[in-house]
Amino acid sequence: MEIKIGVLHTSREITLESDQTPEEIEQAVADALKSGTVLRLVDRKGSVILVPGATLAYIEIGSQRKGGVGFGQL
Template sequence: MEIKIGVQHTPREIVLESGQSAEEVERAVAEALAAENKLLSLVDERGRKVLVPASRIAYVEIGESAARRVGFGTL
């Protein structure tokens, strides 16, 4: 699952591939926004943890990962 996180006052977004379901990611975002510690914590496919302060989250886009096309025959 591909997750894109827009961060306020930052020109680039955070993009990661995660094995979590869309419901799990949505629940984690909602809990981070409502919790006292205000920290969003997600884990990517390689086991790396991504931490984002909830007060700086502009948006979170949750979508299916697309197969990467390589070469001229994939037009």
């Protein structure tokens, strides 16, 4: 699923594809905001994305990605 993260005072958003469920992502965001810690997400390639909870402007959680056709298929 696609996740977009808006960061305060930054014009570009962070976009990643993740295999985490929407519930896992929501819980991680809620925990980071509540405790003021770092939001930690893992993308499909195994890269770790860390964003300070205090700098989160918004999180957009897309729907599950359907099977692709053609060259863009993963």
